[in-house]
Amino acid sequence: MQEYLRKIPAVNRLLQNEELKNILSQYPQDLVVDLVNQVLDEKRQMILQNKVEATYLDLSEEGLAREVRDVVLQYMAPRLKKVINATGTILHTNLGRAVLSEQAADVLTQIARSYCNLEYDLEEGRRGSRYSLVTDLLCRLTGAEDALIVNNNAAAVLLVLSTLANNQEVILSRGELVEIGGSFRMHEVMKASGCILKEVGSTNKTHLFDYEDAITENTALIAKVHTSNYQIVGFSQMIENQELVELARKHQIPVYEDLGSGVLVNLERYGVSHEPTVQEAVAAGVDLVSFSGDKLLGGPQAGVIVGRKKFIGRLKKNHLLRALRVDKFTLASLEVTLKHYLREEEAMEEIPTLRMIKLTSDDLAPRLEAFTQQISKQIPSAVAHILEGFSMIGGGSLPLEKMPTLLVGVKLANLSTTDVSICLREAQMPIICRIQDDELIFDLRTVLPEQDREIIKVLIDISQIVKK
Numbered sequence: 001m002q003e004y005l006r007k008i009p010a011v012n013r014l015l016q017n018e019e020l021k022n023i024l025s026q027y028p029q030d031l032v033v034d035l036v037n038q039v040l041d042e043k044r045q046m047i048l049q050n051k052v053e054a055t056y057l058d059l060s061e062e063g064l065a066r067e068v069r070d071v072v073l074q075y076m077a078p079r080l081k082k083v084i085n086a087t088g089t090i091l092h093t094n095l096g097r098a099v100l101s102e103q104a105a106d107v108l109t110q111i112a113r114s115y116c117n118l119e120y121d122l123e124e125g126r127r128g129s130r131y132s133l134v135t136d137l138l139c140r141l142t143g144a145e146d147a148l149i150v151n152n153n154a155a156a157v158l159l160v161l162s163t164l165a166n167n168q169e170v171i172l173s174r175g176e177l178v179e180i181g182g183s184f185r186m187h188e189v190m191k192a193s194g195c196i197l198k199e200v201g202s203t204n205k206t207h208l209f210d211y212e213d214a215i216t217e218n219t220a221l222i223a224k225v226h227t228s229n230y231q232i233v234g235f236s237q238m239i240e241n242q243e244l245v246e247l248a249r250k251h252q253i254p255v256y257e258d259l260g261s262g263v264l265v266n267l268e269r270y271g272v273s274h275e276p277t278v279q280e281a282v283a284a285g286v287d288l289v290s291f292s293g294d295k296l297l298g299g300p301q302a303g304v305i306v307g308r309k310k311f312i313g314r315l316k317k318n319h320l321l322r323a324l325r326v327d328k329f330t331l332a333s334l335e336v337t338l339k340h341y342l343r344e345e346e347a348m349e350e351i352p353t354l355r356m357i358k359l360t361s362d363d364l365a366p367r368l369e370a371f372t373q374q375i376s377k378q379i380p381s382a383v384a385h386i387l388e389g390f391s392m393i394g395g396g397s398l399p400l401e402k403m404p405t406l407l408v409g410v411k412l413a414n415l416s417t418t419d420v421s422i423c424l425r426e427a428q429m430p431i432i433c434r435i436q437d438d439e440l441i442f443d444l445r446t447v448l449p450e451q452d453r454e455i456i457k458v459l460i461d462i463s464q465i466v467k468k
């Protein structure tokens, strides 16, 4: 053991190695020294703990220098990077949810590289409000009187509850005590906002009289939460917005609906089940409606709140808003996204989320044929074929919606499907796909058309590594 420990070179000596001198000239010196220490420490621990037979360890200066070089390069390589989503889940929370439209993405680099009028009124030559940049667009699109943007929909829920119902009671149906990913649970958010939750009804049925019976002089708000990531089916009943609004008006209590996804177009026209639109909630008289910017809307991460001027005004005065405020990038790309919606056909074409929803099996077929043919032609060891299956909307939207689609199944001879999927994930441009019946499944619905070729290239590379 001592013998092997003695073989490990001193840090300063290793730093004299040509390979590392080269690395030192390109990367921060402190970082390289730290990583040299880390690599040498690892070797020392391996020897002391007898983890591997010490004879197998490469303790040569050249070997260690190469290892340090790789560790430095890996440390400095981009960590948040583009990946190819071949899973068919359109709003994949782990893969960054909505992809921005071309124009919404372009505006980001322009705004980032220059000063902008974020809070400057160019007509008046004085301080302006960042929120006014998109207010009129949101009002036009949803029919609401006023609007406000915060960091995400969770922040919107927090702001609404703590502004309108701090220390007071909020009525919510037991069927809507939602939990969404990332440990956001409605009853916990209520607590954090200083509200007293008054649960009404049962899990599967809530009647209008349940709401009515729960109203006291301490009731500040009636809340509705869209059960975006689950559905209660069978013997069930929830109260329609209109009825609830009528009851609330009688008692002069505002109604707030957390819509979750919040679509602006009627998705039924495109072959998907009905998802309540923001316009419908506003038209039913709901006083405040909130929804995400990066779910079905297809824009940047944001929480959009629309509704009556009186209540939006109160939200704007809450000091919490300063902690939840959006930056110039969110506003810039949200503006472009909202403008697409001024013409529905444009929104359906330009916003990737909607474009992907709209795609039919017939639309996808020619692309899949070409993809499958290329794989069969270029990779002798591959078996590729087209099969029927389903895509998902994801992102906690329309959980039961299975969109019929065509998929490509691929299997490489002499290689386990799991191993290939690991290689795909570890590629320069990582590719995430599904595995089903021991085959790789590619759903091109969520793959950007220009990425088809990249998948084929990586599959070729993988099949060749194995040959060697």
Ligand SMILES: *Cc1c(COP(=O)(O)O)cnc(C)c1O
Binding pocket: 152, 153, 154, 155, 157, 178, 180, 184, 225, 226, 227, 228, 229, 258, 259, 260, 261, 291, 292, 293, 294, 302, 303, 395, 396
């Ligand atoms: C997704 C969702 C949220 C949270 O929205 P984020 O934009 O992810 O913060 C809140 N409520 C419901 C019902 C949701 O579906």
